[in-house]
Every structure is written in C-alpha cells, then in structure tokens.
Amino acid sequence: MKALMISKDALLHAEVAAQGSARLPAVQLVASRQGLRDAADRLLPEAPELVIFDASDIEPGEWELVERLARQYPDAKFMLLAREAHQELLIRAMRAGMREVLQLPLVHRAFHEAMDRIEIEAGITRMRDGKVLAFIACKGGSGATFLATNFGYALAALGEKKVLLIDLHGQFGDATLYVSDQKPTMTLSDICGQINRMDGAFLESCLVHVAPNFGVLAAADDPSHAVDMKPEHMDTILRVARQHYDFVVLDVGRQIDALSLRALDSADTIYPVLQLALPDIRDGRRLLDIFRSLGYPIDRTRLIVNRYEKGGKLRLADLEHALGADVVHTVPNDYLSATDSVNQGIPVLQLSRSSPVARSLADLVELVTERRVSETKGLFDRLFGRSDSAGTAAGAES
Ligand SMILES: Nc1ncnc2c1ncn2[C@@H]1O[C@H](COP(=O)(O)OP(=O)(O)OP(=O)(O)O)[C@@H](O)[C@H]1O
Ligand SMILES: [Mg+2]
CATH class of the missing domain: 3.40.50.300 (P-loop containing nucleotide triphosphate hydrolases)
Incomplete structure (x- = not known):
C-alpha cells in the first residue's frame, strides 16, 4: 500500500517505515510531510492509498485541516496517531471518516491490527474463516x-x-x-x-x-x-x-x-x-x-x-x-x-x-x-x- 506519512518526528517515521515494510503486502511510505499545513499545501500528484497522520503537535487552529485533508484524498484510508488525542480532534477525524486512531508511543501489535482492518476494508486482503x-x-x-x-x-x-x-x-x-x-x-x-x-x-x-x-x-x-x-x-x-x-x-x-x-x-x-x-x-x-x-x-x-x-x-x-x-x-x-x-x-x-x-x-x-x-x-x-x-x-x- 502506498502511504503518505505526516509527522515531524523522524524516529516515528523510521519506526512506521520499518513496521510497514515488514508487512505482506508492504506499506511503503512514498512521501512525507512535516505537518497538516505542509500536507495541504503540497498535495501529492498521485493520491496515496493510505495517510498516516501524527496529530501529536497539531495546533487547535489546524483542526479544520483534518477534514480538508480527508476531502483532498477521498479514496485514501487514514490512520491517526496521537500522544493525547483531543476530543474535538477525534470528533473531526470521525466526521471525516477516519476510523483508526492509535495511541503513541506506537504499539506494534496495535499498528498491525489496524493495518489488517484497513487492508480488509480496502479489499486487499480478506478475513478468512479457516x-x-x-x-x-x-x-x-x-x-x-x-x-x-x-x-x-x-x-x-x-x-x-x-x-x-x-x-x-x-x-x-x-x-x-x-x-x-x-x-x-x-x-x-x-x-x-x-x-x-x-x-x-x-x-x-x-x-x-x-x-x-x-x-x-x-x-x-x-x-x-x-x-x-x-x-x-x-x-x-x-x-x-x-x-x-x-x-x-x-x-x-x-x-x-x-x-x-x-x-x-x-x-x-x-x-x-x-x-x-x-x-x-x-x-x-x-x-x-x-x-x-x-x-x-x-x-x-x-x-x-x-x-x-x-x-x-x-x-x-x-x-x-x-x-x-x-x-x-x-x-x-x-x-x-x-x-x-x-x-x-x-x-x-x-x-x-x-x-x-x-x-x-x-x-x-x-x-x-x-x-x-x-x-x-x-x-x-x-x-x-x-x-x-x-x-x-x-x-x-x-
Ligand atoms: N500409507 C503408508 N504406507 C506406507 N508407509 C507409511 C504410510 N503412512 C506412513 N508410513 C510410514 O510410517 C512411518 C511412521 O509415520 P509417522 O511418523 O507419520 O507416524 P506418527 O503417527 O506421526 O508417529 P509418532 O507417534 O512417532 O508421531 C513413516 O516413516 C512413513 O514412511
Ligand atoms: Mg508424529
């Protein structure tokens, strides 16, 4: 899955890249942006399939950008990462159709479970009933x-x-x-x-x-x-x-x-x-x-x-x-x-x-x-x- 990562945190970026590349099929971080404003200003020519968005440093004034981002990439799946998720941020994210919210520091198992759900929803893999x-x-x-x-x-x-x-x-x-x-x-x-x-x-x-x-x-x-x-x-x-x-x-x-x-x-x-x-x-x-x-x-x-x-x-x-x-x-x-x-x-x-x-x-x-x-x-x-x-x-x- 081709993913856009929005985060200022280089360590988190590396961690997500490593976890993503270990998956089958791999999650590839094809582009990265420093923050929401940066993501909104510099749209990717080819829309990503997945947007992984670190909301740790988001300012209250930027909340509406969350919904804008979702409108900009209407077919993408979203994963929101946050140290402390503010209630209003969560409400806006939900309204924008973002369902996967993970707490930071990243728990790898939670990341993979969320990715499993995203892939099933995207029709990439299906849950079997073995x-x-x-x-x-x-x-x-x-x-x-x-x-x-x-x-x-x-x-x-x-x-x-x-x-x-x-x-x-x-x-x-x-x-x-x-x-x-x-x-x-x-x-x-x-x-x-x-x-x-x-x-x-x-x-x-x-x-x-x-x-x-x-x-x-x-x-x-x-x-x-x-x-x-x-x-x-x-x-x-x-x-x-x-x-x-x-x-x-x-x-x-x-x-x-x-x-x-x-x-x-x-x-x-x-x-x-x-x-x-x-x-x-x-x-x-x-x-x-x-x-x-x-x-x-x-x-x-x-x-x-x-x-x-x-x-x-x-x-x-x-x-x-x-x-x-x-x-x-x-x-x-x-x-x-x-x-x-x-x-x-x-x-x-x-x-x-x-x-x-x-x-x-x-x-x-x-x-x-x-x-x-x-x-x-x-x-x-x-x-x-x-x-x-x-x-x-x-x-x-x-
Ligand atoms: N249909 C068969 N015809 C001929 N030989 C067979 C057949 N099925 C199994 N064997 C032989 O029987 C031997 C023992 O089989 P296997 O190791 O599968 O038994 P097991 O029930 O798993 O035993 P264990 O109690 O040691 O786990 C194997 O070496 C295999 O070559
Ligand atoms: Mg045996």
Missing part, C-alpha cells in the same frame, strides 16, 4: 505426521487453499522434516514467548514455507521451553490462524496435554489415524472414550485408516463397530512412496504424484473441500494424467 483439522495418532507410528503434512501440502497444491500446519508434538516434533529441508528459525514455543506480537504477518514470518500457500510452524524443539506455552496462547494462535488461512492442519502427536487439548477443543474435525490392527483399535477406543468424556460430538471425529490393505482378517466394519465411529477414508499401504518421501523430505504428491498414496491424499482433499467430482476430476486428470477413476485409493468399505 477450518481447523486435527490429525492425531491412535498409536505411535500410525502415520499421523506423514498424513497431516502430506495432506496439508495436497490441500494447498490441489485444493488451491492457503494452508498452515502446526506441529503440536511436545517433544521430538518432526513435521517440518517430512516436507522440507529448511531449518525452522522460529517454533511454536517462540511464538508463545512473543504472543503480544501475534498477528497474521508475524505468524507468516515464523513458518517454513513448503509452497507459497503452504507453511509449517515447527514444534517447540527444546522441551524445557514447554513451560512457556499456555492454553490461552493456543487460543490466540488459532484465532489469528483462522483469519489468515483457509485450513489449519494440526499434527497433534500422541500426548494429550493442556495445550493440545485446547487445540482439540476448538478443532472443527478430528481425524484419529490408525492402522487396521488390534493394538491400534484398543488405543483408538481409549482415545475416543477420552473425546466422549470431554463431550466432543461424535460426528466431529472421523477415523482414517492408514496403510490399509484389503482382504485382511479384520474388516473396516469390525473397526467401526468396536470404536462406534465411522471410517471416512482409507489410505493404502504404499511403503516405497511413503519411505522415499519421508527420507527425502519432499511431499509425496510432488515426488511420486501418481502413486497410490498420493492419489488417496487427492481423494481426501476432494472429500474435505467438498469440490464437485467432475470439477476436481478435471484437475486430478491433468495432474495425474489418468482418464478414469480406476486406481484411486480404496474408499471406505460399506
């Missing part, structure tokens, strides 16, 4: 991390959604490594430690970007940090995340603690991941009992059977019966593609996109995004070069 999807392993090694990370990537790549994955493993979180070779510079615990800075731009800057529309927030790498993370932090992170992403995928890990519990509480859908074997079913039942005791509605919990092979002794119907919940999706056992992908840290959809496991993830994207089959088929056909639906992953048996 869905939170939690993947949780019923048993260690079920494949929850593999599915959460690769599904996140598939949602971004095939579903053309803006996706965030949060690794909630308290210890040994490794989700980033499944889809990237970049080392995270910030982790979940770092964010909790600086929760006051939390907004869309800050969150985005903390991610490992696997694709332009798919970022991963790494788990706390140092377990001793865990003490800094509070359930309230989770509320803030998810609130901001929902506003800025279409889908927030959680890799919950196996340990349910105060933090992951808070995340599960607000998840729209929980996908327990398990394999079709008795130990998994036993642990799955325990997990679902916990969810029931927490009062989670059963239709929020949707089972995913991973490494599924047809024709085994146990049937999906047995599992559904034992757990009292439906299996919404099965992912075939595809050892080579999964292992290759995990070992190289490249999403399976990118590495072996016509593999059974990649196709299955594509089907899951279709299921979650509720895209019409014909529309999605066209997209999948182009990606996978197939002419029919044969070879898609095993759907849930009826």
Whole structure:
C-alpha cells in the first residue's frame, strides 16, 4: 500500500517505515510531510492509498485541516496517531471518516491490527474463516505426521487453499522434516514467548514455507521451553490462524496435554489415524472414550485408516463397530512412496504424484473441500494424467 506519512518526528517515521515494510503486502511510505499545513499545501500528484497522520503537535487552529485533508484524498484510508488525542480532534477525524486512531508511543501489535482492518476494508486482503483439522495418532507410528503434512501440502497444491500446519508434538516434533529441508528459525514455543506480537504477518514470518500457500510452524524443539506455552496462547494462535488461512492442519502427536487439548477443543474435525490392527483399535477406543468424556460430538471425529490393505482378517466394519465411529477414508499401504518421501523430505504428491498414496491424499482433499467430482476430476486428470477413476485409493468399505 502506498502511504503518505505526516509527522515531524523522524524516529516515528523510521519506526512506521520499518513496521510497514515488514508487512505482506508492504506499506511503503512514498512521501512525507512535516505537518497538516505542509500536507495541504503540497498535495501529492498521485493520491496515496493510505495517510498516516501524527496529530501529536497539531495546533487547535489546524483542526479544520483534518477534514480538508480527508476531502483532498477521498479514496485514501487514514490512520491517526496521537500522544493525547483531543476530543474535538477525534470528533473531526470521525466526521471525516477516519476510523483508526492509535495511541503513541506506537504499539506494534496495535499498528498491525489496524493495518489488517484497513487492508480488509480496502479489499486487499480478506478475513478468512479457516477450518481447523486435527490429525492425531491412535498409536505411535500410525502415520499421523506423514498424513497431516502430506495432506496439508495436497490441500494447498490441489485444493488451491492457503494452508498452515502446526506441529503440536511436545517433544521430538518432526513435521517440518517430512516436507522440507529448511531449518525452522522460529517454533511454536517462540511464538508463545512473543504472543503480544501475534498477528497474521508475524505468524507468516515464523513458518517454513513448503509452497507459497503452504507453511509449517515447527514444534517447540527444546522441551524445557514447554513451560512457556499456555492454553490461552493456543487460543490466540488459532484465532489469528483462522483469519489468515483457509485450513489449519494440526499434527497433534500422541500426548494429550493442556495445550493440545485446547487445540482439540476448538478443532472443527478430528481425524484419529490408525492402522487396521488390534493394538491400534484398543488405543483408538481409549482415545475416543477420552473425546466422549470431554463431550466432543461424535460426528466431529472421523477415523482414517492408514496403510490399509484389503482382504485382511479384520474388516473396516469390525473397526467401526468396536470404536462406534465411522471410517471416512482409507489410505493404502504404499511403503516405497511413503519411505522415499519421508527420507527425502519432499511431499509425496510432488515426488511420486501418481502413486497410490498420493492419489488417496487427492481423494481426501476432494472429500474435505467438498469440490464437485467432475470439477476436481478435471484437475486430478491433468495432474495425474489418468482418464478414469480406476486406481484411486480404496474408499471406505460399506
Ligand atoms: N500409507 C503408508 N504406507 C506406507 N508407509 C507409511 C504410510 N503412512 C506412513 N508410513 C510410514 O510410517 C512411518 C511412521 O509415520 P509417522 O511418523 O507419520 O507416524 P506418527 O503417527 O506421526 O508417529 P509418532 O507417534 O512417532 O508421531 C513413516 O516413516 C512413513 O514412511
Ligand atoms: Mg508424529
């Protein structure tokens, strides 16, 4: 956004310039004026999209200039900064349609929140209403991390959604490594430690970007940090995340603690991941009992059977019966593609996109995004070069 800054204060100018350039899209201070009179006398040839106006030194005689300024740039958004805002100044500013008034010294978070609102109003960004999807392993090694990370990537790549994955493993979180070779510079615990800075731009800057529309927030790498993370932090992170992403995928890990519990509480859908074997079913039942005791509605919990092979002794119907919940999706056992992908840290959809496991993830994207089959088929056909639906992953048996 191209902005005009009106202020005598060089330090404030530099501060706003730095905060503005850190945003995506950036706020560029394209011109500056010393005061209202200066701004009124020297109009910009090209009207700014945003006027940031420091009213700290405004004289009572200049108040009417506020309204004049608003008339001079009728399409601009205004942000008024003031050490002490005089009541009459505020009334005039409001009359002139200026809605964002911030107290000085500048609180960066307040500045970014105001900018978020301005951008939404200007139609530059829109507030999203993202869905939170939690993947949780019923048993260690079920494949929850593999599915959460690769599904996140598939949602971004095939579903053309803006996706965030949060690794909630308290210890040994490794989700980033499944889809990237970049080392995270910030982790979940770092964010909790600086929760006051939390907004869309800050969150985005903390991610490992696997694709332009798919970022991963790494788990706390140092377990001793865990003490800094509070359930309230989770509320803030998810609130901001929902506003800025279409889908927030959680890799919950196996340990349910105060933090992951808070995340599960607000998840729209929980996908327990398990394999079709008795130990998994036993642990799955325990997990679902916990969810029931927490009062989670059963239709929020949707089972995913991973490494599924047809024709085994146990049937999906047995599992559904034992757990009292439906299996919404099965992912075939595809050892080579999964292992290759995990070992190289490249999403399976990118590495072996016509593999059974990649196709299955594509089907899951279709299921979650509720895209019409014909529309999605066209997209999948182009990606996978197939002419029919044969070879898609095993759907849930009826
Ligand atoms: N559909 C599949 N077919 C074959 N192998 C798979 C499949 N899904 C996952 N795997 C393999 O299973 C291994 C364990 O998966 P993953 O680490 O995702 O499990 P997890 O449930 O997250 O375990 P943890 O309890 O350690 O967090 C991975 O190395 C992956 O290669
Ligand atoms: Mg895991």
